[in-house]
Amino acid sequence: MTATLDDVPDDDEEADRALLDRAARGDRVAFGCLYDRHVRPVYWQAYSVLKDDREAEDATQDVFVTTWKKIRTITVVDESVLPWLLVTARYTALNARRSRQRRRTQAEIDDLLPARSAVEDEVEAGLIRAEIDKAVGALSPVDQQLYELCVAGDHTYEMAARELGVSHAVVRNRLSRLRTRLRADLRSLKEIS
Secondary structure: OOOOOHHEEEHHHHHHHHHHHOOOOOOHHHHHHHHHHHHHHHHHHHHHOOHHHHHHHHHHHHHHHHHHHOOOOOEEEEOOOOOHHHHHHHHHHHHOOOOOOOOHHHHHHHHHOHHHHHHHHHHHHHHHHHHHHHHHHHOOOOHHHHHHHHHHOOOOOOHHHHHHOOOOHHHHHEEEEEEEEHHHHHHHHHHOO
């Protein structure tokens, strides 16, 4: 036989304990009565912590889900389940607020950090620069100067030839060999990685 609203005791002090006992035996009508009786104070307790309607509603729902799950272990104080519900509402709301703060903090950190692909690209570019520097360091002193003037710098072949005291053709030929060598070094780096 299923309990009905007519089966609920009239005396409020006895009603919570009786409703809780019935709900613990699976009586959803009794649980609904407990919900209807205490949802407003539970909501306001959650709202006092969260200061947000939607979050307080979510916390209130969580409180009653927790109540249903723990219904056999709830401590009734002065024949009322409300003190237990209010304490549960407060802790549920505090947990929700901490969770919200963690999400905000993580979002702020995420906004400050560069994208993962940007970091990976920067690391890869640094490795390539290091390999180029290593390859340039292995060049003859004249070829290093040509690299600095024409490849890394903004000198034309003519300007580099005048500065180094060589012909335009020498600059062009040496730079051609230098670029070929650097490409080969970088290609071998790419094959290794």
